Amino acid sequence: MSQAETKIDKPEGWNRPAAIVPDGEGEMLEISMGPHHPSTHGVFRMDVTLDGERVVRLKPVFGYLHRNHEKIAEGISYLASMPYTDRLDYMCSLTNNWAYALAVEKLIGQEVPERAEYLRVILGELTRFQNHASSLGFLIQEMGASGTPLMYAFREREKILDLFEELTGARMMANYMRFGGCRVDASPAWLDKARKVVADLPRFVDEFERLLRSNEILMARTQGVGVLRPELAINAGVTGPMLRASGVNYDVRKVDSYGIYNRFNFRVPLGDHWDVYDRFMVRLLEMRESLKILEVALKEIPGGPVMDPKARIRGLRPKPGEAYGRTESPKGELGFYLISDGGPNPYRYRVRPPSLINLTILEDMCLGHDVADVVLIFGSVDIILGEVDR
Amino acid sequence: MKTIEEIKSAIEAALPDAAVEIVPNPSPSGQHSLRLAPECALVVAKFLRDDAEFKLDYLSNVTGVDWPDYLEAVYHLYSVEKKHGPVILRMRTVNRTDQVELPSLTPVWRSAEFQEREIFDLFGIVFTGHPDLRRLLMWEGFKDHPMRRDYVEPDDFEYEPTAHDEVLRRAQEHKSRDQGSGIRDQGPTTA
Numbered sequence: 001m002s003q004a005e006t007k008i009d010k011p012e013g014w015n016r017p018a019a020i021v022p023d024g025e026g027e028m029l030e031i032s033m034g035p036h037h038p039s040t041h042g043v044f045r046m047d048v049t050l051d052g053e054r055v056v057r058l059k060p061v062f063g064y065l066h067r068n069h070e071k072i073a074e075g076i077s078y079l080a081s082m083p084y085t086d087r088l089d090y091m092c093s094l095t096n097n098w099a100y101a102l103a104v105e106k107l108i109g110q111e112v113p114e115r116a117e118y119l120r121v122i123l124g125e126l127t128r129f130q131n132h133a134s135s136l137g138f139l140i141q142e143m144g145a146s147g148t149p150l151m152y153a154f155r156e157r158e159k160i161l162d163l164f165e166e167l168t169g170a171r172m173m174a175n176y177m178r179f180g181g182c183r184v185d186a187s188p189a190w191l192d193k194a195r196k197v198v199a200d201l202p203r204f205v206d207e208f209e210r211l212l213r214s215n216e217i218l219m220a221r222t223q224g225v226g227v228l229r230p231e232l233a234i235n236a237g238v239t240g241p242m243l244r245a246s247g248v249n250y251d252v253r254k255v256d257s258y259g260i261y262n263r264f265n266f267r268v269p270l271g272d273h274w275d276v277y278d279r280f281m282v283r284l285l286e287m288r289e290s291l292k293i294l295e296v297a298l299k300e301i302p303g304g305p306v307m308d309p310k311a312r313i314r315g316l317r318p319k320p321g322e323a324y325g326r327t328e329s330p331k332g333e334l335g336f337y338l339i340s341d342g343g344p345n346p347y348r349y350r351v352r353p354p355s356l357i358n359l360t361i362l363e364d365m366c367l368g369h370d371v372a373d374v375v376l377i378f379g380s381v382d383i384i385l386g387e388v389d390r
Numbered sequence: 391m392k393t394i395e396e397i398k399s400a401i402e403a404a405l406p407d408a409a410v411e412i413v414p415n416p417s418p419s420g421q422h423s424l425r426l427a428p429e430c431a432l433v434v435a436k437f438l439r440d441d442a443e444f445k446l447d448y449l450s451n452v453t454g455v456d457w458p459d460y461l462e463a464v465y466h467l468y469s470v471e472k473k474h475g476p477v478i479l480r481m482r483t484v485n486r487t488d489q490v491e492l493p494s495l496t497p498v499w500r501s502a503e504f505q506e507r508e509i510f511d512l513f514g515i516v517f518t519g520h521p522d523l524r525r526l527l528m529w530e531g532f533k534d535h536p537m538r539r540d541y542v543e544p545d546d547f548e549y550e551p552t553a554h555d556e557v558l559r560r561a562q563e564h565k566s567r568d569q570g571s572g573i574r575d576q577g578p579t580t581a
Contacts, residue, residue, distance in 0.1 A: 237450060
């Protein structure tokens with residue numbers, strides 16, 4: 001068929017990075033950044049070609065943390081994969097749980113009780129808050145502010161992790177959500193404690209913002225660096241704060257209103273210069289919006305069961321079919337795609353990792369910048385290698 | 391959002407040559423998909439992206455599935471502009487062994503770049519027209535496709551210092567076996 005040869009004219013957003021032609025003086029230098037470079041947040045490698053200080057080529061290399069999560073999940077029952085989802089993006093295990101539970105609930109048509117939905121929102125937004133806080137701390141750390149801002153962020157993160165520990169039994173590997181609800185109920189004392197922690201957080205955000213925005217180095221090094229045009233961001237499937245910093249109004253919480261997000265009034269912050277600084281500010285503003293949601297959710301949380309009593313957790317055998325469920329995780333759109341053939345384990349189990357797909361445009365953003373900026377641009381993507389390599 | 395039948399007829403009205411078939415999904419999610427003939431996938435994809443009514447400008451998820459007789463690539467599309475979706479596209483290879491080519495949709499949606507590389511790596515679907523088709527997660531020189539259902543794990547487990555029972559049995563088997571399929575026996579590619 002002749003259509004196979006049909007030439008696809010390249011769209012605006014397609015834009016393979018244009019090769020930078022060296023000026024012919026001196027030699028090119030190839031550097032292998034990583035896999036144990038401190039700025040790579042784990043084991044990630046970039047093959048960078050430099051002309052002097054300028055980046056002319058950058059190829060990411062993945063797979064150092066690859067353990068074929070998907071293959072393992074296809075060999076075990078639906079429930080048994082739940083603790084394993086914690087290990088994908090290990091900073092945000094609760095939102096991973098939620099995304100997986102959502103996909104299975106779609107596959108079997110399971111409803112979730114009201115109180116469980118509220119608990120999911122509360123834990124999801126706390127997770128988002130601590131993820132954004134520490135990712136900003138790391139970003140500043142990569143500019144050379146060794147420790148101080150990061151420890152400010154970690155101090156608050158610790159309070160949130162204490163809440164997680166008290167409720168789920170684990171600081172990070174929560175394994176908390178189930179298909180049709182949550183594993184355990186929150187006590188009134190826990191809710192009070194959570195309200196107290198949340199009431200304290202706005203002060204921290206103000207302090208953090210003052211600390212960072214009064215920093216001349218931060219302003220000089222992030223503004224105008226690593227610009228990502230909105231058309232390219234959409235075309236390359238970039239999601240989360242990255243996409244919104246490029247000025248695209250797309251938040252799965254608003255678009256899909258999964259769970260009960262349509263009951264909360266929150267705004268979606270957007271960037272207008274599309275650079276590292278905008279990504280930084282979008283995260284900071286999202287933290288404030290999360291606090292708004294938390295305040296309302298903690299006030300309005302109703303009584304009732306946290307699990308649908310009819311929900312089948314063990315020995316789950318969904319009818320043949322498939323479902324794709326997606327959520328707005330702190331890193332971007334986290335989706336799970338499941339195919340059931342009627343058996344006790346999924347026939348196909350796929351994680352749509354926002355961290356990996358957000359790296360598609362890493363080279364585009366870095367070309368022409370100094371090698372020192374690569375560290376910053378890469379940090380502003382905010383990835384976790386557990387999710388990139390799966 | 392239109393129903394799957396309406397999408398199908400809209401595609402057929404705009405592109406009479408296109409072969410589109412509805413794949414129903416019996417699960418409560420109700421996410422039905424469209425199966426495209428690989429020959430016309432690129433033009434259909436471009437139509438869905440650019441058509442004023444669909445504007446499916448955002449390709450969220452790309453994945454492979456290993457079925458008994460063929461391999462399948464699945465694409466989940468959304469629209470950022472119109473805020474609708476998903477529209478699910480599927481393509482099948484002829485078989486699982488020697489005719490595993492499918493057209494790459496990376497020229498239409500850049501977000502397929504890494505995800506198609508991953509499918510090539512783990513499932514062995516060869517995407518023609520992909521600008522940079524290399525393995526993504528496994529290393530260069532690795533020979534098999536681990537996500538295939540008939541993949542055999544290499545027998546190269548670490549021995550315990552004092553092997554016993556099951557481990558001892560496997561260790562002895564390993565020693566007596568003709569080596570040639572384990573990971574460590576796969577030298578660098580010569581081709």
